[in-house]
Amino acid sequence: MDDPGNGCHAALVQLQAYLAQMDHAGETRLPAERELSESLGVSRGDLRKALAVLEKDGRIWRHVGRGTFVGSGPVEETIGISEIAGRTNPADVMRARLILEPEIAREAALHATLSDIAAMRQSLVQTREAVTWRQYENVDNLLHRQIAQASRNNVLLGLFDVLNAVRRTVVWGRLRSEGARPPADHHSFADHERIVEAIAERDLGGAAAAMRLHLQQVERRLIPVREAAE
Amino acid sequence: MDDPGNGCHAALVQLQAYLAQMDHAGETRLPAERELSESLGVSRGDLRKALAVLEKDGRIWRHVGRGTFVGSGPVEETIGISEIAGRTNPADVMRARLILEPEIAREAALHATLSDIAAMRQSLVQTREAVTWRQYENVDNLLHRQIAQASRNNVLLGLFDVLNAVRRTVVWGRLRSEGARPPADHHSFADHERIVEAIAERDLGGAAAAMRLHLQQVERRLIPVREAAE
DNA sequence: AATTTAACCAATCCGCATATGATTTCCCTC
DNA sequence: GAGGGAAATCATATGCGGATTGGTTAAATT
Numbered sequence: 001m002d003d004p005g006n007g008c009h010a011a012l013v014q015l016q017a018y019l020a021q022m023d024h025a026g027e028t029r030l031p032a033e034r035e036l037s038e039s040l041g042v043s044r045g046d047l048r049k050a051l052a053v054l055e056k057d058g059r060i061w062r063h064v065g066r067g068t069f070v071g072s073g074p075v076e077e078t079i080g081i082s083e084i085a086g087r088t089n090p091a092d093v094m095r096a097r098l099i100l101e102p103e104i105a106r107e108a109a110l111h112a113t114l115s116d117i118a119a120m121r122q123s124l125v126q127t128r129e130a131v132t133w134r135q136y137e138n139v140d141n142l143l144h145r146q147i148a149q150a151s152r153n154n155v156l157l158g159l160f161d162v163l164n165a166v167r168r169t170v171v172w173g174r175l176r177s178e179g180a181r182p183p184a185d186h187h188s189f190a191d192h193e194r195i196v197e198a199i200a201e202r203d204l205g206g207a208a209a210a211m212r213l214h215l216q217q218v219e220r221r222l223i224p225v226r227e228a229a230e
Numbered sequence: 231m232d233d234p235g236n237g238c239h240a241a242l243v244q245l246q247a248y249l250a251q252m253d254h255a256g257e258t259r260l261p262a263e264r265e266l267s268e269s270l271g272v273s274r275g276d277l278r279k280a281l282a283v284l285e286k287d288g289r290i291w292r293h294v295g296r297g298t299f300v301g302s303g304p305v306e307e308t309i310g311i312s313e314i315a316g317r318t319n320p321a322d323v324m325r326a327r328l329i330l331e332p333e334i335a336r337e338a339a340l341h342a343t344l345s346d347i348a349a350m351r352q353s354l355v356q357t358r359e360a361v362t363w364r365q366y367e368n369v370d371n372l373l374h375r376q377i378a379q380a381s382r383n384n385v386l387l388g389l390f391d392v393l394n395a396v397r398r399t400v401v402w403g404r405l406r407s408e409g410a411r412p413p414a415d416h417h418s419f420a421d422h423e424r425i426v427e428a429i430a431e432r433d434l435g436g437a438a439a440a441m442r443l444h445l446q447q448v449e450r451r452l453i454p455v456r457e458a459a460e
Numbered sequence: 461a462a463t464t465t466a467a468c469c470a471a472t473c474c475g476c477a478t479a480t481g482a483t484t485t486c487c488c489t490c
Numbered sequence: 491g492a493g494g495g496a497a498a499t500c501a502t503a504t505g506c507g508g509a510t511t512g513g514t515t516a517a518a519t520t
Contacts, residue, residue: 032511043464048513058364064512065472072368075398076391078308084388096385099333107325134288134302141303155326155396158314162392165306166385262480273495278482294481295503 012050085169105211112150242280315399335441342380
């Protein structure tokens with residue numbers, strides 16, 4: 001049932017030749033089945049059987065409405081934030097931040113330019129000048145992203161953006177109602193200054209440690225402390 | 231110039247009332263400017279001034295063609311992989327992998343279920359049975375993803391997927407032509423087994439260290455060694 | 461009876477009309 | 491003539507219908 005007639009085998013041979021010829025040209029998408037079957041002189045059924053073999057072998061992949069392509073997998077072009085956010089919780093987000101952001105701060109300490117550091121310091125000032133929770137959050141977001149940007153690694157920056165988007169989706173509408181004014185002696189002020197200072201001094205380990213400490217403070221504030229439990 | 235007439239102030243007051251009334255309903259998008267100006271009985275110019283104030287304050291955000299929304303930021307729904315991949319290079323990808331994946335392995339050692347570990351071991355076997363470079367890559371990808379899945383943290387899994395997609399986009403069409411057979415004594419076989427073993431034994435540090443070592447081997451193989459240079 | 465062919469289905473892409481925020485221009489009023 | 495508001499205009503994003511494509515089923519042909 002898998003190799004019924006010789007027509008199927010002939011189609012597979014022709015297809016492999018076509019693939020080899022096409023792979024050299026750097027083209028990834030091959031013609032529609034209706035065209036290709038006529039072009040190769042085989043029936044569409046046999047062509048589809050040959051394509052199925054190659055697909056199971058991982059040499060091509062197909063998708064309805066798009067076409068048939070050479071390569072191992074579809075390489076999703078976009079990642080849905082809500083897809084991730086819908087299947088997770090604040091604790092997991094916090095864990096991911098604790099893993100990623102300290103290392104990003106370390107990279108920033110290694111690669112930040114002077115203008116990066118100047119921009120961070122300006123954000124520090126703006127953080128203290130915020131008169132609204134919303135404003136504070138905005139500047140806080142900006143500062144963290146500036147640190148990621150200072151790593152001079154666009155992959156890390158992209159991962160940070162994804163994580164940030166997931167975080168904002170997952171904790172949406174949480175800390176809204178607790179008074180509309182900025183906290184005067186908020187721990188984050190000193191935390192942020194320590195982080196930026198370590199980056200400015202090129203203290204790799206210090207930057208990572210300061211960021212880790214800051215995030216642990218945030219975590220402690222996010223989840224009401226249950227000291228007796230642990 | 232900022233508060234020319236009383237019309238602007240009146241518009242701002244009405245708008246704030248409208249926002250408060252709407253925020254309770256959970257709706258985030260407010261009507262078009264042309265409708266809203268007529269609905270509130272103010273000129274569109276005054277309405278826009280009031281909206282500009284609220285936007286600078288971070289209470290709303292606007293975008294051409296979409297509308298005006300309440301909230302601090304647009305919260306991008308999708309992240310474009312090619313956007314990240316287009317602005318980076320293999321070295322940055324490798325650096326990000328070295329930061330993220332060892333920590334994911336550590337989490338996996340902590341949270342993996344028995345069936346997770348069984349699936350990994352099966353992938354190990356399939357890795358050795360691969361008769362084609364493409365097949366090997368597929369199983370290798372699967373194994374690394376299984377490790378990320380075993381972390382039982384969907385955020386980390388999502389970040390891994392993003393990183394993986396960027397990697398496959400950025401190094402696409404690289405290691406293709408070096409012989410179509412799987413390497414017999416590939417270092418990755420032993421590396422992978424060490425990683426899975428450490429996860430199975432709940433050796434957190436060991437899993438992270440094994441993964442780090444593995445990735446460093448991959449890096450060394452990706453970038454032709456220039457021993458004298460360093 | 462088997463295979464080819466055609467027809468149909470579900471998902472995707474593409475072009476065009478529409479909607480929306482931003483900007484400019486024109487006109488009216490004082 | 492100067493200010494302000496309404497309308498026109500622009501640039502961008504969305505929504506929808508037709509065309510395309512892989513997947514499936516039925517008819518036809520040999």
